[in-house]
Amino acid sequence: MALSGASQQSPDSTAAAPSAPAAQTPGALSPGNANYRITARLDPDARTITGDETLTWRNTATRPAATLQFHLYYNAWRDGQSTWMRERARAGRASAVRQRPEDSASIDIRSLRVIRNGVAADLTARTTFIAPDDGNVHDRTVIEVPLDSPVAPGDSLDVQVGWQSRIPRTVARTGAVGDFFFIAQWFPKIGVFEDAGWNCHQFHASTEFFADFGTYDVELTVPTGWTVGATGRERARTDRGDGTTTHRYVQAAVHDFAWTTSPDYIERRDRFEHATLPPVDMRLLLQPEHAGQADRHFAATRAALKYYGEWYGAYPYGHITIVDPAWQSGAGGMEYPTLFTAGTEVLSPARTGDPEEVTVHEAGHQFWYGIVATNEFEHAWMDEGLTTFSTARVMDEAYEPNFYSERYFGGFVPWVFRDLPLDREADGNRMAGYRRAAKGDAPSTPSFRYWPGSGGAITYNKTSLWLHTLERMLGWETLQRAMSTYFTRHALTHPRPRDFFDTVNEISGRDLTWFFEQVHGGSHVFDYSLDLLRSEQGTSGYHTAVVARRLGEGVFPIDVQIVFEDGSAQRWNWDGRERWKLFETDRPVRALHAQVDPERILLLDVNTTNNSASLKPRAKAAARTWSLAWLLWLQDHLLTYGFFV
Amino acid sequence: MRATSSFLTGLARVHRAPAVLAGTCALTVLIALPLSIALSGMLEAHLGNSLAAESVAAGANHQWWQEFSAQASGLGATFRPSIVGFAAVLRNWGDLLDNAPLASTIAGATVAWLVLWSFVSGGVIDRLARDRRTRSHGFFAACGVHVWRLLRLGVVALAIYAFLFGWVHGWIFDEGVGRLVRDVTVERTALLFRIAGYAVFGAMLIFFNLIFDYARIRIVVEDRRSALGAIGAAARFVRRNPGRVLTLYAINGLACLALVAAYALLNPGAPGHGLRLWGALLLGQLYIVARHYLKLAFYASETVLFQSALAHAGYTAAPPLVWPESPAAEAITNADPVATS
Numbered sequence: 001m002a003l004s005g006a007s008q009q010s011p012d013s014t015a016a017a018p019s020a021p022a023a024q025t026p027g028a029l030s031p032g033n034a035n036y037r038i039t040a041r042l043d044p045d046a047r048t049i050t051g052d053e054t055l056t057w058r059n060t061a062t063r064p065a066a067t068l069q070f071h072l073y074y075n076a077w078r079d080g081q082s083t084w085m086r087e088r089a090r091a092g093r094a095s096a097v098r099q100r101p102e103d104s105a106s107i108d109i110r111s112l113r114v115i116r117n118g119v120a121a122d123l124t125a126r127t128t129f130i131a132p133d134d135g136n137v138h139d140r141t142v143i144e145v146p147l148d149s150p151v152a153p154g155d156s157l158d159v160q161v162g163w164q165s166r167i168p169r170t171v172a173r174t175g176a177v178g179d180f181f182f183i184a185q186w187f188p189k190i191g192v193f194e195d196a197g198w199n200c201h202q203f204h205a206s207t208e209f210f211a212d213f214g215t216y217d218v219e220l221t222v223p224t225g226w227t228v229g230a231t232g233r234e235r236a237r238t239d240r241g242d243g244t245t246t247h248r249y250v251q252a253a254v255h256d257f258a259w260t261t262s263p264d265y266i267e268r269r270d271r272f273e274h275a276t277l278p279p280v281d282m283r284l285l286l287q288p289e290h291a292g293q294a295d296r297h298f299a300a301t302r303a304a305l306k307y308y309g310e311w312y313g314a315y316p317y318g319h320i321t322i323v324d325p326a327w328q329s330g331a332g333g334m335e336y337p338t339l340f341t342a343g344t345e346v347l348s349p350a351r352t353g354d355p356e357e358v359t360v361h362e363a364g365h366q367f368w369y370g371i372v373a374t375n376e377f378e379h380a381w382m383d384e385g386l387t388t389f390s391t392a393r394v395m396d397e398a399y400e401p402n403f404y405s406e407r408y409f410g411g412f413v414p415w416v417f418r419d420l421p422l423d424r425e426a427d428g429n430r431m432a433g434y435r436r437a438a439k440g441d442a443p444s445t446p447s448f449r450y451w452p453g454s455g456g457a458i459t460y461n462k463t464s465l466w467l468h469t470l471e472r473m474l475g476w477e478t479l480q481r482a483m484s485t486y487f488t489r490h491a492l493t494h495p496r497p498r499d500f501f502d503t504v505n506e507i508s509g510r511d512l513t514w515f516f517e518q519v520h521g522g523s524h525v526f527d528y529s530l531d532l533l534r535s536e537q538g539t540s541g542y543h544t545a546v547v548a549r550r551l552g553e554g555v556f557p558i559d560v561q562i563v564f565e566d567g568s569a570q571r572w573n574w575d576g577r578e579r580w581k582l583f584e585t586d587r588p589v590r591a592l593h594a595q596v597d598p599e600r601i602l603l604l605d606v607n608t609t610n611n612s613a614s615l616k617p618r619a620k621a622a623a624r625t626w627s628l629a630w631l632l633w634l635q636d637h638l639l640t641y642g643f644f645v
Numbered sequence: 646m647r648a649t650s651s652f653l654t655g656l657a658r659v660h661r662a663p664a665v666l667a668g669t670c671a672l673t674v675l676i677a678l679p680l681s682i683a684l685s686g687m688l689e690a691h692l693g694n695s696l697a698a699e700s701v702a703a704g705a706n707h708q709w710w711q712e713f714s715a716q717a718s719g720l721g722a723t724f725r726p727s728i729v730g731f732a733a734v735l736r737n738w739g740d741l742l743d744n745a746p747l748a749s750t751i752a753g754a755t756v757a758w759l760v761l762w763s764f765v766s767g768g769v770i771d772r773l774a775r776d777r778r779t780r781s782h783g784f785f786a787a788c789g790v791h792v793w794r795l796l797r798l799g800v801v802a803l804a805i806y807a808f809l810f811g812w813v814h815g816w817i818f819d820e821g822v823g824r825l826v827r828d829v830t831v832e833r834t835a836l837l838f839r840i841a842g843y844a845v846f847g848a849m850l851i852f853f854n855l856i857f858d859y860a861r862i863r864i865v866v867e868d869r870r871s872a873l874g875a876i877g878a879a880a881r882f883v884r885r886n887p888g889r890v891l892t893l894y895a896i897n898g899l900a901c902l903a904l905v906a907a908y909a910l911l912n913p914g915a916p917g918h919g920l921r922l923w924g925a926l927l928l929g930q931l932y933i934v935a936r937h938y939l940k941l942a943f944y945a946s947e948t949v950l951f952q953s954a955l956a957h958a959g960y961t962a963a964p965p966l967v968w969p970e971s972p973a974a975e976a977i978t979n980a981d982p983v984a985t986s
Contacts (some may be wrong), residue, residue, distance in 0.1 A: 020727075036817070054826060057674060080803050147889075175831055176827045177813055177828060178829065178830040181832045212777060220740060238903075264831075270964055275673050287830075287831070288831075289831055289832060321952075326830035326831070327829065327830050327831060327832035327835060328826070328829070328830070328835070329830060346832045346833055346836070347830060370723070404707060404726055406726070406732065406736075408735045408736060408738075408739035408743075408838050409685050409735075409738075409742065409743065410737050410818075411837070412832075412835075412836050412839060413735065413739070414733055415727075415731070415732050416730055417729075417730075417732065417914075419704060419705045419707075419914045419917075420705050420707045420726055420729070420915070420917035421707070421708065423707070423708065426706070426708045426711060427707070427709070431708075432711045432712065432714075432715065434963075435711075435712075435715050436715065467888065480690075488804065494744070529651050533694070543741070586889055593696055595696065606712075607712055607717075608708065608709075608712065608713050609691065609692065609693075609695045609697045609709055609713075611695075612691070612693065612695050612696035612697065613693075613694045613695065613696075614694050614695070614696050614698070614699075615691075615694075617693070617694035617695070617698055618698040618699055618701075618702045619688075619689045619692035619693060619694065619695070619698040620689055621691055621698070621702045622688065622689075622698040622699075622701035622702035623685040623686070623687075623688035623689035623692065625701075625702055625916045625918070625922055626686060626688055626701065626724070626916065627681045627682065627684045627685035627686075628681065628916070629729065629916050629925075629926070629929075630684055630723075630724055630727055631674075631677050631678065631681035632695055632728070632733060632926070632929040632930070632933065633727075633728035633733035633736070633737070634677040634731050634751065634754070635673050635674070635677050636734055636933065636936070636942065637733075637737045637751065637755070637932045637934070638673055638677065638754070638755060638758045639673065639674065639936045639937070639940065640737040640738060640741055641755050641758070641759060642758075642759075642762065642940055643741075643760045643854065644759065644806055644854075645759050645763050645766060645799070645802075
């Protein structure tokens, strides 16, 4: 049921039996200004969706809206000229843009009527495609509709849209493969009207979405017997007698609606219960070949709900749907309100983090994206970065160390390296990816303008690294309070970077602007090193000297420590500003080794090997050991090629 | 002679030729060691006097590994976690069967090893066919006699294998399997298709491998000068003895698989330090020696089968003849000394 835009909603404000009482809902209530009632019929053979929607929209800005703007995401794959396709090609993902004609997608508006004060006006002919980001005249992912008269602040209108979509072969986590359908970004979705005007970006290859909160009341007609999963709870199911069944899903206080259907799903249910958090019904739609991994999916979801709930705030919706996507659907690892896709393989050994990590990550997005709904087009780090940081933390808390693994023979055969445990600092925060793209973009650049090939390293990895650095600077207790406060204040709203920074400054009682300006405002690389460690005997003991250097542009106050042969240590705190600094001391004993940032506070340091120096270096022994191991690999390689002679 | 007897006899012949085993192992080390030393220099330079060397020397340090990889190029880029323990085997076989591009920094060593192996294979087969000591001058004389013939055979083999990996692999896995699994949503089904792809591609590889194996043997044993003639003769031999040839090939293949499985079970993992370091390296080298042993057993058993099938009874040569009599002439002499008088 589409609600009048004038009301505010809690996540359970529809007829749905709420599991989480409104009192437990964090933060402000949703303005609920974009409410949809949608009916859609899937033709799986033709791969089309025929839909009608009634949008009730309220202008929450302080200025009148003279036009409406809608996203038509499926047109990103209409041909090779869309901005999405051009950006993907620019990023070197040629395979993604070489699509067959039958794999293309489209969304066409059949009709668009605006109803105000009971008077309907057909504005179909007025719709025009616009390209506010890059002026690409071939891009059809945003339409604009001029209104007869502006919508004043606080006023509402109804928009009835009829449309037909052609479903792509799965791309960007939406579409179909075989009988598997995962349908996201599929309906004409209104942009976000702000004081500065419409925030309705074209679909870009490296960024996600942004929409207003509202209630979604959606009727989906699919072949009878097919399992359906969707945002919200199922309220009704009607067999239409023509081989199809209509499933009605309703959810309040969300900003998107995604769904899936397939005849192959098996369904499992479980419940998250916690002493201080509201219970959550968990529904898992699983591929039959992954039936044995149901418990792993539930355990990971439970871990996310528990730790996110304890750290930041309660999950308010009372239910969550976990979708295990079909093989090669490409739909895995994506978040939507009250529903997310995980992803696993048939051969998925324990303690490799698969499917646990992706499950924790996407479940965690219910908080950083679902509830705190930041603008993914412009500030992707605010949901992806916070979630990556939190995922690493949950994995560290909930699971024993995972191990590095690789897959061979077309990716089907896994091998777990039990000698290579993964750690939170580098692996959880994804340092390797950040290191490769550290200078790619400044996070303050609108995300849709990132270089598409390296944007992920900035949004996910860099944010996780600087948040973890912040955790080590401030202590987890302080950072947790800051993040919890930020969560509570901005639940069901659209906060901006300033909101996060201000909250951290306020809660920590420190002005961290210098830090945020570097990690968010710039693309500086942090790299401190240690040089010239000497400990020479003099007349009254040993004179020890060490030079610390700042090799990168980033500046960070840092400790320098020398450890002596008797186990004693001397430490200096360096503001880290100069390019180098000499530290000297006289002791009765010789130095053993020295380190810059011995506690490893600065996790953004891209090279930690140069952070220390020893007077008894073991590089030769280490190199000999590992070159002999490598020798073994090369010998085996030669013998493998020996097959040919 | 039956395939099993040929296999066992082949093993016995390899067993009686320890110098050949040692020599081929040395050849592999000779090719690989300089690169290993070069890599050692890179690792040492990167570690410098860092404390990270402590943990790297004591076992694996994944963070350091990632830092090294981030700046590594050339040979250093091949230093990946998949060199550790049994993963090395999976990586090598996986790369080969999935037609992964060969890193240019080790391509030279690989080609050098193949050429040198082609050179020594004449002497190796000669030694195993005679099943008696040929001494180094006899061994290398046989190498010299056959090297150009074997290299010509190698050129033909290169052309065939290049065609298989350059075109047929793509047809099977990209066009064939790729098309078949395009709309498959069940991983197990896709895996079966891929296994079928490996089976088809593997069957082609084995077919040509068999031909080239017996061509190599006929060049040496029969002192054939024409590589193309040897290929034809080998094809005829395989066509006339398909059961025994394929069974023997399967036995040899299974022996290799058994060795690989044993290594997988014992998987030494990262080198560690102290006894664990030397234990892991020793186990790895034992595996490499065993691979050489089975490689020679492949040659020996196929040679035995060929000799037995083409009525070279009493091929075992005694008393030794003065080189350069071919193995075939030597066998004829052994069978009927009057023939050479």
